[in-house]
Amino acid sequence: MSPRFTPKVVTANALLEGDVVYLTADDRWSREHREAELIEDEAHAQLRLLDAQAQRQVVVGAYLAEARPGPDGPEPVHFREAFRTRGPSNYAHGKQERHV
């Protein structure tokens, strides 16, 4: 039996600003992880990744990142993905700038 598929989100960097973006269920690119489409099915994940990679004038380097459901929407699992939702830890730059 193959290992159970762990839920994913599609993430990338915006072409012009480089900012981290997430693919939403209604085909937008959101700057917020919690707005991402949480994909629970592997075949659907591959299709959504293809959709993302086709948008080569909008985003760069789309990939599937592990995520889990949370009270406000999907949450990152790995610490790297958690940092990507915020920005660096030495200055309040990046996304956390807008959150304060």
Place this chain on the structure above:
Amino acid sequence: MYKYSDFDEAFVRERVAQFSQQVARRIDGSLTEDEFRPLRLMNGLYLQLHAYMLRVAIPYGSLDSRQMRQLAHIADTWDKGYGHFTTRQNIQFNWPKLTDVPAILSALADVQMHAIQTSGNTIRNVTADHFAGAAADEIDDPRPIAELLRQWSTDHPEFQFLPRKFKIAITGSPHDRAVTRAHDIGLRMVRDADGAPGFEVIVGGGLGRTPLIGHVVRPFLPQADLLAYVEAVLSVYNLLGRRDNKYKARIKITLHETGAAALTQMIEDRFAELRGAYDGTDQRLLAQIRAAFGRPAFRQAPTDPHERALANPAYRAWADTNLVAHRNPDYAIVQVSLKAPGATPGDATSAQMRALADIAETYGHDELRISHEQNVILPHVHKGDLPAVHAALKAAGLAAANIGLISDIIACPGMDYCSLATARSIPIAQAIATRFHDLDLEHEVGPMKIKISGCINACGHHHVGHIGILGLDRAGVENYQITLGGDATETAAIGEKAGPGFAYDEVVPAIERLVRAYLALRLEPGETFLTAFRRLGPAPFKAALYPEERDRDAA
């Protein structure tokens, strides 16, 4: 300082124009990312974790006040008001937008700077001793040779697609401040039996995944043969280096797979072929370049303001740690620390860059250097001006008296910025520096090099730190491996792994145990950590790092 020739100027402007068009074609969809990526890397533009990053070359770490002010202007106009100086004497801007990069490159060209060959599988920015031209212990200024290498390697048609990146470091002093033994080619100036200067040529050093100390392929190479010999090394590597596996593609692996003796012979054979093709043009060019690196017009003035100021303890502490002997006894080399405890190692705000530019212009013969240890150097300051320089640095938050001490930490950007990183480096550096500052221990500890990398690529030089820290991802958690006994100087050594890694929160207490053990073990305050480690071996230091193991063994 070298000033661009018409050729340099036209070349850099043309490259800006080319890249501006490439950016436009990427944005309008004519270029895919796969097509654009190698083009942007050739021009120093990376896509990192949160944003693009532009790496700007500071050739051999030298710049003047006008260039430093332009970096400040770029930081304010197109970035977030600061820049990050790197272990390869470059500056990185962490937040440029793709659409702004052509304007940034154009602004750089206005002050004879560029971002060419700061990435990609090419010959990268040549690094040099940051005290070049000023050090009391120097044989000769290595910067003219570094500039010759810059001109020769820039857009060199044969070496634009090497198996892997290629880094050259050069020092004019027997004391190696340029980590020449850990570069693809290290050039260390030495004298022959007749006293003529030449180079010890070291090949195949490097850090990263496979840390190796370089091999001396030529104990003495006459200066006039340098370019032909470097070309021979590159040309042998270009043919032999592996392109099938990027982890085995650096020349250090080529050297080990081929054998040092065989590779040395191939280099010598190729050198014999190439040497005749060098008809002296390179030496004529070198003579022109050399003229641009003339000594500044040193001032004759009393030095007693400095001697009087030494009565002030804060000034004295700064003078003791941050000043270095200049070849002119009335002058000093000033090291400006970008490591105030709690600060991000290597970061300078635009205001600090402007302050440094003003100080260099007023008191420093308009020269600035960036060190591979991520600090700024004022290479020529008259001793009579030192109190004024100290006061100006203090006003800019740049008077930290900690050069060479435990808080003067090298740290790569790590997972706070870098897309390759496996863990964070910066907050570890900040926490260690803050802890030892709070303990007021760093002057008692004395000379100590802590170097931190956020991944195995070792941009933070952790292998050659007296204490090295390597951040890894262990099953989805940040974990830090400690190495001991590394050395970046002419007595270069790769540090040895101490044992199992530490969790993020355990690193500072572990370093504190290590340092306290050293203080208890040293014979006298003059015995440095590295000397004590070499005398005692790793056992007592490992025991301090892993007390639970010691307790278990004792039970």
